[in-house]
Amino acid sequence: MTDKSWLEVSLIVNGELAEAVAEVLARYLPDGVAIESTAVVAGPEDENGQAVGPLRVCGYIPVDDHLEETRQRIEKGLWYLGRISPLPNPEFTMIHEINWMEAWKQHYHPIPVGKRLIILPAWLKPPKGRRIPIRIDPGMAFGTGTHPTTQLCLALAEEFFISAEEVHGLKVIDIGCGSGILSIAALKLGAEMALGVDIDPEAVNASRENAELNGISTQFKLGIGSVSEVRSGEFGLNQAQLVFANILTPVLVRLLSEGLGELVTQDGCLILSGILAEQSSQVEISLETQMLHLVEKRKMGDWVALAARK
Ligand code: SAH
Numbered sequence: 413m414t415d416k417s418w419l420e421v422s423l424i425v426n427g428e429l430a431e432a433v434a435e436v437l438a439r440y441l442p443d444g445v446a447i448e449s450t451a452v453v454a455g456p457e458d459e460n461g462q463a464v465g466p467l468r469v470c471g472y473i474p475v476d477d478h479l480e481e482t483r484q485r486i487e488k489g490l491w492y493l494g495r496i497s498p499l500p501n502p503e504f505t506m507i508h509e510i511n512w513m514e515a516w517k518q519h520y521h522p523i524p525v526g527k528r529l530i531i532l533p534a535w536l537k538p539p540k541g542r543r544i545p546i547r548i549d550p551g552m553a554f555g556t557g558t559h560p561t562t563q564l565c566l567a568l569a570e571e572f573f574i575s576a577e578e579v580h581g582l583k584v585i586d587i588g589c590g591s592g593i594l595s596i597a598a599l600k601l602g603a604e605m606a607l608g609v610d611i612d613p614e615a616v617n618a619s620r621e622n623a624e625l626n627g628i629s630t631q632f633k634l635g636i637g638s639v640s641e642v643r644s645g646e647f648g649l650n651q652a653q654l655v656f657a658n659i660l661t662p663v664l665v666r667l668l669s670e671g672l673g674e675l676v677t678q679d680g681c682l683i684l685s686g687i688l689a690e691q692s693s694q695v696e697i698s699l700e701t702q703m704l705h706l707v708e709k710r711k712m713g714d715w716v717a718l719a720a721r722k
Pocket of ligand 1: 556
């Protein structure tokens with residue numbers, strides 16, 4: 413591990429100001445500036461499909477002989493900007509040791525999920541026991557198995573497999589596959605094939621690598637896209653008995669109106685997650701509108717997952 417330290421500078425501002433603040437920071441910060449969403453946001457989407465809300469703009473000042481000078485320049489730049497449009501004071505936080513990947517790997521342990529699965533970081537040996545290992549190296553993609561929304565999906569999927577009359581030949585469609593974790597679990601639980609799509613090419617790459625890690629590449633098809641591409645038959649499969657979408661409420665509501673429910677076969681099941689408890693009714697109403705009825709609702713912390721059938 414390196415012992416480099418950084419002074420993180422951050423401000424929470426509204427969407428309109430974020431670009432201007434980022435521009436000021438970027439003038440002094442050679443390693444770039446990030447604009448992050450502060451929450452899994454409750455509001456509707458903007459035109460690009462992004463959730464809207466306050467944003468956190470942050471950058472990292474290297475701790476070296478120029479630290480104080482850089483910090484003063486940033487404060488001055490922000491002060492000028494603040495005269496045009498009021499800004500909160502920047503927050504400064506010292507950050508030691510920057511080998512994020514290693515630090516993260518050290519804190520990532522096997523996670524038992526449901527009754528039959530265990531999520532394993534790719535670099536660990538499977539522990540002894542009966543649980544089916546799902547090996548995941550998430551790379552940059554979402555879906556390490558640590559998030560409640562993923563765990564809720566996996567637990568509901570497990571139940572689906574227990575109750576399914578016939579697992580043989582079962583197909584899966586996974587909208588927003590991220591690391592591929594849901595499809596890989598479904599394949600390990602006995603599905604014949606899965607199609608995973610994501611609008612983020614990094615996710616598709618991560619899914620492909622994880623498919624190899626788990627020895628199920630030939631059964632896991634992948635593509636860049638979403639509901640409409642799957643519906644149009646672009647990837648061959650356009651209906652499945654088990655369909656997952658673990659994305660945020662506003663996106664789920666939109667995808668339902670674009671025909672997400674059409675991807676489920678008559679005897680199939682749609683598992684939706686990524687829903688904050690207080691937003692669940694929005695998704696439930698959309699399900700009803702699409703003639704899908706709720707068969708199960710599971711909660712974990714602030715999150716809800718829904719299972720629906722035709
Ligand atoms: N399925 C994984 C990842 C969920 S994160 C899991 O359960 O852990 C949500 C994923 O959906 C992200 O990878 C994101 O890129 C993708 N996504 C967001 N909006 C989407 C859309 N409209 N269509 C398809 N994928 C989308």
